[in-house]
Amino acid sequence: xxxxxxxxxxxxxxxxxxxxxxxxxxxxxxxxxxxxxxxxxxxxxxxxxxxxxxxxxxxxxxxxxxxxxxxxxxxxxxxxxxxxxxxxxxxxxxxxxxxxxxxxxxxxxxxxxxxxxxxxxxxxxxxxxxxxxxxxxx
Numbered sequence: 001x002x003x004x005x006x007x008x009x010x011x012x013x014x015x016x017x018x019x020x021x022x023x024x025x026x027x028x029x030x031x032x033x034x035x036x037x038x039x040x041x042x043x044x045x046x047x048x049x050x051x052x053x054x055x056x057x058x059x060x061x062x063x064x065x066x067x068x069x070x071x072x073x074x075x076x077x078x079x080x081x082x083x084x085x086x087x088x089x090x091x092x093x094x095x096x097x098x099x100x101x102x103x104x105x106x107x108x109x110x111x112x113x114x115x116x117x118x119x120x121x122x123x124x125x126x127x128x129x130x131x132x133x134x135x136x137x138x
Contacts, residue, residue, distance in 0.1 A: 026072065027052055039065040045077030045100060056081040056110065056117060063114030068121075069099065070107030076100030079110060079117075086110075086117045 023041040025031075033043065035057040045052040054069060056062075059082045069079060077100050079086065084093040089108070097119065099107050109121035 027054070027077075031055070033057060033067055035062045035065055038067060040067075042068040042070065044070055044072035045075040046072035048074040048076075050076075051098075051100075052077040054079050056086075056112075058082060059085045059112055059117055060114055062112040064112070066109055066111040068107070068109050070105055070123075071100035071103065073104055074100075077107075081117045085115075086119065088119050089122045 023038075025038065025041055025043045026046050027043060028047045030053040031043070032055045039062075043054060045054070052075060054077055056067075056079065057065075069077065071077060076098070078096050078098050080096045083095050086095065086097055087093050088097050093116070106123045108119045108123065111118045111120055
């Protein structure tokens with residue numbers, strides 16, 4: 001039968017608390033995203049004169065990893081993954097997806113389940129894929 005013990009001392013959590021900010025990477029050229037170091041980071045594309053290619057690691061090696069990708073200034077970028085492994089905001093599987101469109105702050109979060117990269121947390125009209133919508137008065 002397990003014994004019960006009365007805890008008489010308060011836990012001193014203040015000595016062990018660590019406060020960290022987020023990691024922001026400013027990329028001005030093509031970049032291969034690191035599956036360990038960059039997971040959870042914000043990666044900003046910051047080059048208005050050319051498109052930046054952000055190459056994701058192999059999808060089968062990054063189950064549970066995620067990256068926050070966005071355009072800094074008027075930077076444009078393309079997220080490149082394995083063949084048909086990126087599922088965009090419209091449910092279409094593709095190898096790459098474009099962002100930036102010359103607008104600051106556009107981007108998304110990419111989450112991997114080990115078989116696909118999922119585009120989540122997309123800024124409104126952040127990707128270059130848009131739906132054609134019309135309204136009719138009946």
